[in-house]
Amino acid sequence: MARAATTADAFNAVAEPRRREILDLLAAGERSVGDLVEAMGVVQPLVSKHLRVLREVGLVEVREDGRQRFYRLNGEPLRAIHDWVSKYETTWSKRFDALDDVLAELKEAETGHGDGD
Structure with missing residues:
Protein backbone atom coordinates (compact mmCIF):
# COMPACT_ATOMS: atom_id res chain seq x y z
CA MET A 1 0.00 0.00 0.00
CA ALA A 2 1.34 3.42 -0.92
CA ARG A 3 2.22 5.74 1.90
CA ALA A 4 0.08 8.88 2.26
CA ALA A 5 1.68 12.17 1.35
CA THR A 6 3.00 14.14 4.31
CA THR A 7 0.74 16.97 3.27
CA ALA A 8 -2.43 14.85 3.30
CA ASP A 9 -3.44 15.70 6.86
CA ALA A 10 -2.22 16.69 10.30
CA PHE A 11 -1.58 13.05 11.28
CA ASN A 12 0.98 12.58 8.52
CA ALA A 13 2.50 16.02 9.01
CA VAL A 14 3.19 15.52 12.72
CA ALA A 15 4.61 12.04 12.17
CA GLU A 16 7.99 13.69 11.54
CA PRO A 17 9.85 14.60 14.78
CA ARG A 18 11.30 17.87 13.43
CA ARG A 19 7.82 19.11 12.54
CA ARG A 20 6.62 18.29 16.05
CA GLU A 21 9.59 20.24 17.38
CA ILE A 22 8.57 23.25 15.28
CA LEU A 23 5.02 23.02 16.62
CA ASP A 24 6.37 22.86 20.17
CA LEU A 25 8.41 26.00 19.57
CA LEU A 26 5.47 27.82 17.99
CA ALA A 27 3.17 26.84 20.86
CA ALA A 28 4.97 29.51 22.89
CA GLY A 29 4.21 32.17 20.29
CA GLU A 30 5.04 33.54 16.87
CA ARG A 31 8.63 33.10 15.68
CA SER A 32 10.67 34.00 12.63
CA VAL A 33 12.32 31.38 10.45
CA GLY A 34 15.68 32.55 11.78
CA ASP A 35 14.53 32.04 15.37
CA LEU A 36 13.38 28.52 14.52
CA VAL A 37 16.66 27.72 12.77
CA GLU A 38 18.63 28.90 15.79
CA ALA A 39 16.44 27.11 18.33
CA MET A 40 16.55 23.84 16.41
CA GLY A 41 20.22 23.98 15.41
CA VAL A 42 19.56 22.90 11.83
CA VAL A 43 19.99 24.57 8.45
CA GLN A 44 17.40 27.03 7.15
CA PRO A 45 16.37 25.01 4.07
CA LEU A 46 15.40 22.09 6.31
CA VAL A 47 13.27 24.30 8.55
CA SER A 48 11.65 25.92 5.52
CA LYS A 49 10.83 22.51 4.06
CA HIS A 50 9.08 21.45 7.27
CA LEU A 51 7.28 24.77 7.57
CA ARG A 52 5.95 24.32 4.03
CA VAL A 53 4.44 20.95 4.96
CA LEU A 54 2.95 22.35 8.17
CA ARG A 55 1.54 25.31 6.24
CA GLU A 56 -0.03 23.06 3.59
CA VAL A 57 -2.01 21.12 6.20
CA GLY A 58 -2.95 24.33 8.01
CA LEU A 59 -0.97 23.72 11.22
CA VAL A 60 0.95 26.97 10.88
CA GLU A 61 0.14 30.36 9.46
CA VAL A 62 2.64 32.85 8.11
CA ARG A 63 2.83 36.62 8.40
CA GLU A 64 5.22 38.64 6.30
CA ASP A 65 6.86 41.75 7.71
CA GLY A 66 9.22 43.22 5.15
CA ARG A 67 11.69 40.52 4.23
CA GLN A 68 10.98 38.39 7.28
CA ARG A 69 8.37 35.70 7.68
CA PHE A 70 6.84 34.99 11.05
CA TYR A 71 5.07 31.72 11.77
CA ARG A 72 2.43 30.97 14.34
CA LEU A 73 0.63 27.82 15.37
CA ASN A 74 -2.90 27.12 14.19
CA GLY A 75 -4.12 24.44 16.58
CA GLU A 76 -7.43 23.71 14.87
CA PRO A 77 -6.08 20.90 12.62
CA LEU A 78 -4.73 19.22 15.78
CA ARG A 79 -8.33 18.68 16.92
CA ALA A 80 -8.59 15.54 14.76
CA ILE A 81 -5.51 14.09 16.47
CA HIS A 82 -6.80 15.07 19.90
CA ASP A 83 -10.20 13.50 19.22
CA TRP A 84 -8.63 10.27 18.03
CA VAL A 85 -6.14 10.00 20.92
CA SER A 86 -8.80 10.83 23.52
Whole structure:
Protein backbone atom coordinates (compact mmCIF):
# COMPACT_ATOMS: atom_id res chain seq x y z
CA MET A 1 0.00 0.00 0.00
CA ALA A 2 1.34 3.42 -0.92
CA ARG A 3 2.22 5.74 1.90
CA ALA A 4 0.08 8.88 2.26
CA ALA A 5 1.68 12.17 1.35
CA THR A 6 3.00 14.14 4.31
CA THR A 7 0.74 16.97 3.27
CA ALA A 8 -2.43 14.85 3.30
CA ASP A 9 -3.44 15.70 6.86
CA ALA A 10 -2.22 16.69 10.30
CA PHE A 11 -1.58 13.05 11.28
CA ASN A 12 0.98 12.58 8.52
CA ALA A 13 2.50 16.02 9.01
CA VAL A 14 3.19 15.52 12.72
CA ALA A 15 4.61 12.04 12.17
CA GLU A 16 7.99 13.69 11.54
CA PRO A 17 9.85 14.60 14.78
CA ARG A 18 11.30 17.87 13.43
CA ARG A 19 7.82 19.11 12.54
CA ARG A 20 6.62 18.29 16.05
CA GLU A 21 9.59 20.24 17.38
CA ILE A 22 8.57 23.25 15.28
CA LEU A 23 5.02 23.02 16.62
CA ASP A 24 6.37 22.86 20.17
CA LEU A 25 8.41 26.00 19.57
CA LEU A 26 5.47 27.82 17.99
CA ALA A 27 3.17 26.84 20.86
CA ALA A 28 4.97 29.51 22.89
CA GLY A 29 4.21 32.17 20.29
CA GLU A 30 5.04 33.54 16.87
CA ARG A 31 8.63 33.10 15.68
CA SER A 32 10.67 34.00 12.63
CA VAL A 33 12.32 31.38 10.45
CA GLY A 34 15.68 32.55 11.78
CA ASP A 35 14.53 32.04 15.37
CA LEU A 36 13.38 28.52 14.52
CA VAL A 37 16.66 27.72 12.77
CA GLU A 38 18.63 28.90 15.79
CA ALA A 39 16.44 27.11 18.33
CA MET A 40 16.55 23.84 16.41
CA GLY A 41 20.22 23.98 15.41
CA VAL A 42 19.56 22.90 11.83
CA VAL A 43 19.99 24.57 8.45
CA GLN A 44 17.40 27.03 7.15
CA PRO A 45 16.37 25.01 4.07
CA LEU A 46 15.40 22.09 6.31
CA VAL A 47 13.27 24.30 8.55
CA SER A 48 11.65 25.92 5.52
CA LYS A 49 10.83 22.51 4.06
CA HIS A 50 9.08 21.45 7.27
CA LEU A 51 7.28 24.77 7.57
CA ARG A 52 5.95 24.32 4.03
CA VAL A 53 4.44 20.95 4.96
CA LEU A 54 2.95 22.35 8.17
CA ARG A 55 1.54 25.31 6.24
CA GLU A 56 -0.03 23.06 3.59
CA VAL A 57 -2.01 21.12 6.20
CA GLY A 58 -2.95 24.33 8.01
CA LEU A 59 -0.97 23.72 11.22
CA VAL A 60 0.95 26.97 10.88
CA GLU A 61 0.14 30.36 9.46
CA VAL A 62 2.64 32.85 8.11
CA ARG A 63 2.83 36.62 8.40
CA GLU A 64 5.22 38.64 6.30
CA ASP A 65 6.86 41.75 7.71
CA GLY A 66 9.22 43.22 5.15
CA ARG A 67 11.69 40.52 4.23
CA GLN A 68 10.98 38.39 7.28
CA ARG A 69 8.37 35.70 7.68
CA PHE A 70 6.84 34.99 11.05
CA TYR A 71 5.07 31.72 11.77
CA ARG A 72 2.43 30.97 14.34
CA LEU A 73 0.63 27.82 15.37
CA ASN A 74 -2.90 27.12 14.19
CA GLY A 75 -4.12 24.44 16.58
CA GLU A 76 -7.43 23.71 14.87
CA PRO A 77 -6.08 20.90 12.62
CA LEU A 78 -4.73 19.22 15.78
CA ARG A 79 -8.33 18.68 16.92
CA ALA A 80 -8.59 15.54 14.76
CA ILE A 81 -5.51 14.09 16.47
CA HIS A 82 -6.80 15.07 19.90
CA ASP A 83 -10.20 13.50 19.22
CA TRP A 84 -8.63 10.27 18.03
CA VAL A 85 -6.14 10.00 20.92
CA SER A 86 -8.80 10.83 23.52
CA LYS A 87 -10.57 7.56 22.65
CA TYR A 88 -7.68 5.76 24.31
CA GLU A 89 -7.57 7.88 27.46
CA THR A 90 -9.73 5.47 29.47
CA THR A 91 -7.43 2.57 28.60
CA TRP A 92 -4.33 4.54 29.54
CA SER A 93 -5.90 5.73 32.80
CA LYS A 94 -6.79 2.17 33.81
CA ARG A 95 -3.27 0.97 33.07
CA PHE A 96 -1.66 3.84 34.95
CA ASP A 97 -3.98 3.23 37.92
CA ALA A 98 -3.00 -0.46 37.90
CA LEU A 99 0.68 0.51 37.73
CA ASP A 100 0.20 2.88 40.67
CA ASP A 101 -1.31 -0.01 42.65
CA VAL A 102 1.62 -2.30 41.84
CA LEU A 103 4.15 0.38 42.75
CA ALA A 104 2.37 1.05 46.05
CA GLU A 105 2.41 -2.68 46.85
CA LEU A 106 6.10 -2.90 46.03
CA LYS A 107 6.84 0.09 48.21
CA GLU A 108 4.88 -1.41 51.09
CA ALA A 109 6.72 -4.72 50.70
CA GLU A 110 10.06 -2.93 50.59
CA THR A 111 9.21 -0.86 53.64
CA GLY A 112 7.93 -3.92 55.48
CA HIS A 113 11.16 -5.81 54.83
CA GLY A 114 13.22 -2.84 55.96
CA ASP A 115 11.41 -2.64 59.32
CA GLY A 116 12.00 -6.31 60.12
CA ASP A 117 15.77 -6.17 59.55
